[in-house]
Amino acid sequence: MNRNIWQILIFMTAKTSKKIKEIILIYFIGATGYALLEILWRGYTHWTMAVTGGLCFLIIYKADTKLANRNIITKCTIYALIVTCAELIVGTVVNLRLKWNVWDYSSLPYNYLGQICIVYSALWFALGFPLSSLCKRLMLIFDKKAKDAAIRYE
Numbered sequence: 001m002n003r004n005i006w007q008i009l010i011f012m013t014a015k016t017s018k019k020i021k022e023i024i025l026i027y028f029i030g031a032t033g034y035a036l037l038e039i040l041w042r043g044y045t046h047w048t049m050a051v052t053g054g055l056c057f058l059i060i061y062k063a064d065t066k067l068a069n070r071n072i073i074t075k076c077t078i079y080a081l082i083v084t085c086a087e088l089i090v091g092t093v094v095n096l097r098l099k100w101n102v103w104d105y106s107s108l109p110y111n112y113l114g115q116i117c118i119v120y121s122a123l124w125f126a127l128g129f130p131l132s133s134l135c136k137r138l139m140l141i142f143d144k145k146a147k148d149a150a151i152r153y154e
Contacts, residue, residue: 022142030057046102052090064135076128083124091115
């Protein structure tokens with residue numbers, strides 16, 4: 001009986017360890033990608049953008065698994081909403097509440113509180129196309145079932 005418990009614990013630990021590695025890698029990709037994108041776009045970034053990017057990509061990655069049967073336009077719309085909502089939440093805290101002035105979209109059309117605007121939401125929508133492809137590739141790395149299914153359909 002005692003041996004069976006240890007086998008279960010070892011199995012659970014191995015599975016949990018793999019999941020934790022996946023989460024850390026996905027977060028790191030999102031944090032790095034978001035920060036690099038901002039550096040390319042604006043010439044600089046702020047550490048809060050890396051944190052936000054990591055969280056956004058984790059949510060997008062998980063959403064992509066749930067949206068597997070949806071068309072790409074639906075996926076990109078949802079991804080844009082995820083990032084836009086994150087920008088509003090983070091912007092409200094870091095820019096309006098803490099006065100860190102990380103960004104200000106007040107001069108752009110159709111902005112809300114200077115924290116989000118239609119221009120950047122459209123950009124996040126466009127970036128949804130490569131993000132969806134990246135999510136699929138990462139899922140093939142981490143998910144044996146997805147890898148097996150991809151091999152069967154090739």
